[in-house]
Amino acid sequence: MSLQIFNTLTRKKEVFVPIEENKVKMYVCGMTVYDYCHLGHARVLVSFDVIVRYLRSKGYDVNYVRNITDIDDKILNRADENGESFTTLTERFINAMHEDEKRLSVKSPDSEPKATAHMAEILAMIQQLIANGYAYAADNGDVYYSVDKFATYGQLSKKNPEELLVGARVDVESSKKDPRDFALWKSAKSGEVSWGSPWGEGRPGWHIECSAMSTCCLGNTFDIHGGGPDLPFPHHENEIAQSEAATGQKYVNYWMHAGAIRVNKEKMSKSLGNFFTIRDVLESYPAEVVRYFLVSSHYRSQVDYSEGSLKEAQSALSRLYTALRDVSVDGAGTETSDLTDAYKAKFNKAMDDDFNTPEALAVMFDLVKELNKSKSNGDGNTGQLAAALRSLGELLGILQLDAETFLKSAGGFDNNAISEEEIEQLIADRLSARNNKEWAESDRIRDHLKDSGVILDDRKEGTVWRRG
């Protein structure tokens, strides 16, 4: 079974064939660090994390590069508003982003290049573009890319260059030769942070940093380039124009774009102001629940965010962890058997189909049913089934906690929540009531705990509890 990837460039699923056998060179557009990451960023972070995990599980040696945009207009404006240096601002939000991704179990990329640390490569590419006749320096010190010179402009976003000309905003101040042209280098206003260049003091345009950094990290041509739903145009279109005009070679083989997160049927975005930051959401829900929510829909689909969707994610995750509760997987992790191999094969088949995580989760729930049956009939397969479930979960970045820990903390985000000590005490009180067959008192305690979000489970060995 071969891996198929939906390529934005062709709008089709294609069999994935890497440039170098068993190696994947992958670049994802990361954050512009002037604010906290929101759920839309989390979608990209988690989606590509799953993709990398799966590629590695298939034996690929993946070089995953995800950049950080640490210089641009919004960063300078925000730093100015805050009365702080732009580096103080960006360092703060880079740290915040790293905290957020860690909490969401997103593994760090192999490298995380920053625009400000790659000025030499950026300047070299701009000079190459001028030398190749694709860019020009304007009188004011700006350098622009000549969109008209790049014959296949619009190939990724399926836009007609002529129509872009008609629809382009006319900027009276601009020194562009053509309204479609975009800045490779912006001359510095007085007092602004800047870098020296052959065209005077200035800073790079938004698009050039990704062309320069991806090329320097991964080579002229690489396998996968990913990003969010709003990046195909103009960002990625411009990257193609820059890189292919500079190197004369194909830039990227497979373009991948995540779908939008929506709130009330509207895209979550900074400009609309309807965004929830990752840390906002993590105030109310365990990180793994947020991650499950993101993984439970396909990475390309639009998904609506709501309280209800997280509650449902929590319930579903509880079913998975409940199956793992009290199962010893000692010595079972490395066993293979026809039983577990069948589930793994189905899981892989789903993931081979453009990383179909909802389908993969369905396989995990089938496995859960098998595991639950095994737990009750004592057929001896319990350990290996649980181990298989966990190892599949690992590929999605879920189910790595101790089941007991998850189940006892899942709903525990209320500061007024009842403590474990109180719970244990009440359970002990209830036990003595039950021993005396005082069912009314026993049920009173059960109901009281239920009102506090604690659900009891009476077993032969004793009473266990969870929050839910």
Added chain:
RNA sequence: GGCGCGAUAGCAAAGCGGUUAUGCACUGGAUUGCAAAUCCAUGUAGGGCGGUUCGACUCCGCCUCGUGCCUCCA
């Protein structure tokens, strides 16, 4: 206006030209002092109109509705 994407049961979300998706919720049974969890059983589908086909939720066309990009945004 241009270029795309989508419409699945109460909700969420997949595959598939003919046979149970899956999860949450719901119903009946087993189980339990009562529960919870679990298992078993069952119900609830595929926007509208045409076409292709022995047969379409699944392919094709049209329509309606929703939504994304076209401007900084993941």
